Amino acid sequence: MIKAVFITNIPSPYRVDFFAYLQEHYPEYEFHVIFSGAGMENRKWSVELAELKNAHFLKSKTIIIRKRFDDRYIFLPVGVEKTLQEIHPDLVFAMEYNPTILRAVHWCQKKKIPFISWTDGTLNSEKNIGKVQRMSRSYIIKRAAAFVASSTASRQAQIAYGADEKKCFISYLTVDIQKYLQKKTEYGGRELLYVGSLIQRKGLDLLFPALAQTREDICLTIVGEGQEKEALMEQAKKLGITSRIRFLGYVEGEPLRELYHNADVFILPTREDCFGLVILEAMCASLPVISSKYADGAFDLVQEGENGCIIDPEDTAAFAAKIDQIFADEKRLAEMGQKSYEFAHAFSFQEVAKGCIDALHYVTGKA
Structure with missing residues (x-):
């Protein structure tokens, strides 16, 4: 042996x-x-x-x-x-x-x-x-x-x-995808979900200005803790988007699965990630993905236009346009979510x- x-x-x-x-x-x-x-x-x-x-x-x-x-x-x-x-x-x-x-x-x-x-x-x-x-x-x-x-x-x-x-x-x-796999069929909301640390590397401060330029019924749920939380809350206030953002703190296990299930689109605006496992977790939950080009695993996980898109988080206008675009067609959103679920099985x-x-x-x- x-x-x-x-x-x-x-x-x-x-x-x-x-x-x-x-x-x-x-x-x-x-x-x-x-x-x-x-x-x-x-x-x-x-x-x-x-x-x-x-x-x-x-x-x-x-x-x-x-x-x-x-x-x-x-x-x-x-x-x-x-x-x-x-x-x-x-x-x-x-x-x-x-x-x-x-x-x-x-x-x-x-x-x-x-x-x-x-x-x-x-x-x-x-x-x-x-x-x-x-x-x-x-x-x-x-x-x-x-x-x-x-x-x-x-x-x-x-x-x-x-x-x-x-x-x-x-x-x-x-990840053990069996812990995260869940079929989703309804995408009627306008909820973006972010899961990760609240640190500068993760790029939430790049997402907020883009969110401020999107249609006002699009909201963001943030799951995680970190040293940038107060600065992010202050930034949201200055941008006038406080009412559109929920800070939930650290969540894991079944409550996290439920948050994935209730969201409509997963978003990762990172400045640097050698992979980005949260993308895969979201795909298991049948979520379309908007990922930063600086999440290197995104190029293996996200097929452009099929189950999401890869963006430059530093190009605020283009970033905002992609967010609006992905929510523009509910049927297409559902198709992308199902593709995410299918693609996840390869991992x-x-x-x-x-x-x-x-x-x-x-x-x-x-x-």
């Missing part, structure tokens, strides 16, 4: 669900997961670890770098090599390019254990990285036996950093796992 270990930063719900799926549906492999830390203070989600086997948590010192758009967390772990030695894997999935991964890669080189480099990052999300970060990517990519990307844009980044295109596989970032764990397993087979000689 081949023993493989995933090394990642924290137990996010979508990753934990995916790892548990692999363990259950590919019993011919023994999958382990090493987490650099237990969580981050800016992540409010609940994670159910009961179904995940072979989970290992490293003791880490956490450095938080406060940045303009979002905070950056760096884990400085203790015991990476010891934990790997105890597991004694045949293969390592090294997720991203952080200090934990650098130490793991060094261990793999020393022990002659192949590793697969896996990333969510894109050229857009990493456009401002420094020299040391670029060096770490070069070091890891030169030594990897294969590559897994979480999106088409992530694959492009790997190739740009020097990865061999023939060794690149895609395993889309996803099931069953489908997404294929890229991961193909990479594993490539490295172990089973391809």
